[in-house]
Amino acid sequence: xxxxxxxxxxxxxxxxxxxxxxxxxxxxxxxxxxxxxxxxxxxxxxxxxxxxxxxxxxxxxxxxxxxxxxxxxxxxxxxxxxxxxxxxxxxxxxxxxxxxxxxxxxxxxxxxxxxxxxxxxxxxxxxxxxxxxxxxxxxxxxxxxxxxxxxxxxxxxxxxxxxxxxxxxxxxxxxxxxxxxxxxxxxxxxxxxxxxxxxxxxxxxxxxxxxxxxxxxxxxxxxxxxxxxxxxxxxxxxxxxxxxxxxxxxxxxxxxxxxxxxxxxxxxxxxxxxxxxxxxxxxxxxxxxxxxxxxxxxxxxxxxxxxxxxxxxxxxxxxxxxxxxxxxxxxxxxxxxxxxxxxxxxxxxxxxxxx
Amino acid sequence: xxxxxxxxxxxxxxxxxxxxxxxxxxxxxxxxxxxxxxxxxxxxxxxxxxxxxxxxxxxxxxxxxxxxxxxxxxxxxxxxxxxxxxxxxxxxxxxxxxxxxxxxxxxxxxxxxxxxxxxxxxxxxxxxxxxxxxxxxxxxxxxxxxxxxxxxxxxxxxxxxxxxxxxxxxxxxxxxxxxxxxxxxxxxxxxxxxxxxxxxxxxxxxxxxxxxxxxxxxxxxxxxxxxxxxxxxxxxxxxxxxxxxxxxxxxxxxxxxxxxxxxxxxxxxxxxxxxxxxxxxxxxxxxxxxxxxxxxxxxxxxxxxxxxxxxxxxxxxxxxxx
Ligand SMILES: [Cu+2]
Numbered sequence: 001x002x003x004x005x006x007x008x009x010x011x012x013x014x015x016x017x018x019x020x021x022x023x024x025x026x027x028x029x030x031x032x033x034x035x036x037x038x039x040x041x042x043x044x045x046x047x048x049x050x051x052x053x054x055x056x057x058x059x060x061x062x063x064x065x066x067x068x069x070x071x072x073x074x075x076x077x078x079x080x081x082x083x084x085x086x087x088x089x090x091x092x093x094x095x096x097x098x099x100x101x102x103x104x105x106x107x108x109x110x111x112x113x114x115x116x117x118x119x120x121x122x123x124x125x126x127x128x129x130x131x132x133x134x135x136x137x138x139x140x141x142x143x144x145x146x147x148x149x150x151x152x153x154x155x156x157x158x159x160x161x162x163x164x165x166x167x168x169x170x171x172x173x174x175x176x177x178x179x180x181x182x183x184x185x186x187x188x189x190x191x192x193x194x195x196x197x198x199x200x201x202x203x204x205x206x207x208x209x210x211x212x213x214x215x216x217x218x219x220x221x222x223x224x225x226x227x228x229x230x231x232x233x234x235x236x237x238x239x240x241x242x243x244x245x246x247x248x249x250x251x252x253x254x255x256x257x258x259x260x261x262x263x264x265x266x267x268x269x270x271x272x273x274x275x276x277x278x279x280x281x282x283x284x285x286x287x288x289x290x291x292x293x294x295x296x297x298x299x300x301x302x303x304x305x306x307x308x309x310x311x312x313x314x315x316x317x318x319x320x321x322x323x324x325x326x327x328x329x330x331x332x333x334x335x336x337x338x339x340x341x342x343x344x345x346x347x348x349x350x351x352x353x354x355x
Numbered sequence: 356x357x358x359x360x361x362x363x364x365x366x367x368x369x370x371x372x373x374x375x376x377x378x379x380x381x382x383x384x385x386x387x388x389x390x391x392x393x394x395x396x397x398x399x400x401x402x403x404x405x406x407x408x409x410x411x412x413x414x415x416x417x418x419x420x421x422x423x424x425x426x427x428x429x430x431x432x433x434x435x436x437x438x439x440x441x442x443x444x445x446x447x448x449x450x451x452x453x454x455x456x457x458x459x460x461x462x463x464x465x466x467x468x469x470x471x472x473x474x475x476x477x478x479x480x481x482x483x484x485x486x487x488x489x490x491x492x493x494x495x496x497x498x499x500x501x502x503x504x505x506x507x508x509x510x511x512x513x514x515x516x517x518x519x520x521x522x523x524x525x526x527x528x529x530x531x532x533x534x535x536x537x538x539x540x541x542x543x544x545x546x547x548x549x550x551x552x553x554x555x556x557x558x559x560x561x562x563x564x565x566x567x568x569x570x571x572x573x574x575x576x577x578x579x580x581x582x583x584x585x586x587x588x589x590x591x592x593x594x595x596x597x598x599x600x601x602x603x604x605x606x607x608x609x610x611x612x613x614x615x616x617x618x619x620x621x622x623x624x625x626x627x628x629x630x631x632x633x634x635x636x637x638x639x640x641x642x643x644x645x646x647x648x649x650x651x652x653x654x655x656x657x658x659x660x661x662x663x664x665x666x667x668x669x670x671x672x673x674x675x676x677x
Binding site: 269270271273274276277278279280281282283284289291292293294297324325327328330331332 | 510511596599602609614654655656657658
């Protein structure tokens with residue numbers, strides 16, 4: 001062995017032994033109360049910022065001013081983020097006593113680009129307790145959250161409350177129903193903006209199947225997963241029944257594109273044989289001849305076009321998931337184009353839901 | 356042809372290739388031309404082979420040693436260049452000569468059959484006098500001794516229409532109609548298949564062809580024309596309420612479905628699944644349960660998620676659609 005190598009090796013061995021002794025002795029405090037040493041804090045923060053920046057080099061953000069996205073993001077914030085990050089004015093109390101401290105978001109949002117927020121919210125941050133999005137299959141939900149975060153600094157307490165709670169939902173006594181109502185309203189008619197699917201009058205069997213699929217992670221939605229994950233199947237059944245019995249209030253529509261609706265109507269009836277797309281109403285109804293369909297098919301009448309579009313996009317990408325019946329849908333629609341999806345969505349939205 | 360066959364002893368083995376799926380048992384004008392050509396080529400090939408062996412034996416056994424250079428040169432040029440050119444020209448002539456017959460249109464008033472290939476089944480349409488069309492699937496009936504006009508196309512990828520006993524294969528190409536006409540000459544049941552690789556279940560894309568007397572054909576066509584009467588039976592109800600009608604037409608019940616085979620008279624077909632399963636309630640039940648296993652990637656979803664009574668009722672009802 002070379003002479004100069006010996007002392008180096010000896011030094012490394014003693015260093016390792018010392019480290020092991022210190023670790024095993026338990027002298028190092030892992031307590032959150034003492035916080036990080038400044039150098040550790042700096043290294044963690046610096047590497048987090050670098051990593052977020054590097055991983056978003058090629059990402060582009062979609063249009064983020066849509067009121068419906070903001071509403072969905074806000075609803076999720078209220079049930080999935082607020083317990084750590086707090087409300088409009090300050091962070092939650094637990095956030096003051098963790099290491100690292102949980103940041104109060106409104107003041108720090110402007111430090112990040114939208115795609116960086118996307119990265120943080122979707123994948124979380126290691127060693128800090130900042131969790132990843134509950135379902136990684138789809139990005140649209142995360143973008144909705146980003147849309148909300150960008151508005152967050154502009155909100156005061158009142159406007160925040162208005163954004164996250166459907167009117168009257170605070171007064172509901174049933175704990176679970178109250179939480180659902182923030183987004184869906186007590187009567188399942190949503191917020192009248194088209195941000196949320198309408199549940200009122202929907203087939204109970206379909207609703208129950210969907211809730212179970214969300215809870216099991218078989219239908220992918222971070223938002224719906226966190227609200228269903230802990231619920232017993234009896235409770236899911238009860239909720240499904242509750243919403244299926246509610247009266248539908250039609251959406252208020254801003255504009256009506258008659259030619260798109262007519263085209264959508266044609267496609268929905270006849271399917272698109274040259275693209276091997278089946279007739280939608282063959283499964284979903286409504287059928288003028290009065291023949292009824294099984295209640296495991298969702299009734300699409302009056303459902304917001306925005307929601308139908310999102311679901312069809314997910315179907316085409318193979319990211320929709322759903323109940324055990326969902327494979328029927330996959331074989332029937334896998335070749336739809338963007339324009340066809342838009343027309344179909346507008347058509348179903350335009351149909352009157354008869355209670 | 357019969358005598359010719361007997362001469363080629365070694366070909367006896369091939370005689371077992373007779374049957375509903377053989378190009379050597381022709382039952383149509385076009386197939387006869389093709390099999391005739393086959394035998395002539397075989398015969399000529401054999402004759403040339405014998406000649407060649409004889410010359411070899413001559414050179415080895417009868418007259419070994421060097422030959423006259425001039426004569427051999429004549430032999431090489433004559434036997435190696437001139438003779439093959441003549442033979443090949445003759446065979447090209449004889450193989451091209453029947454082509455116009457195969458693609459020429461059948462006389463006006465002949466039976467017309469439109470067939471299109473889809474992954475992995477056959478849509479079959481019979482135009483009627485009143486501008487209507489009768490749609491059936493996976494089974495073609497033809498009257499014997501009458502010319503028939505096929506119009507062949509595809510609705511997705513390239514397929515190839517081949518019923519060896521009746522005619523040669525012709526590609527089915529999306530966006531194009533290919534013509535094929537011939538006269539079936541023997542009643543009987545023949546088999547066809549797709550002869551151009553078209554995806555995962557290409558090998559499971561078969562076809563039944565029945566050649567029958569004119570009156571039997573008329574009766575069959577009339578029956579196919581009929582609609583189903585609504586009875587409200589459990590099978591019929593299940594067919595509608597589970598959305599089978601989104602892909603399948605059963606005339607009289609619903610005509611929404613266009614992307615799957617017409618099932619109005621599915622019970623009358625010899626087989627189901629485009630010629631791969633026997634047509635009885637058990638096999639239809641199996642098909643509904645596990646299409647994905649029987650025919651990988653078929654464009655029909657399995658319906659195993661339905662209650663067993665409904666699947667049974669569906670199978671029974673479909674079997675009864677004669
Ligand atoms: Cu094929």
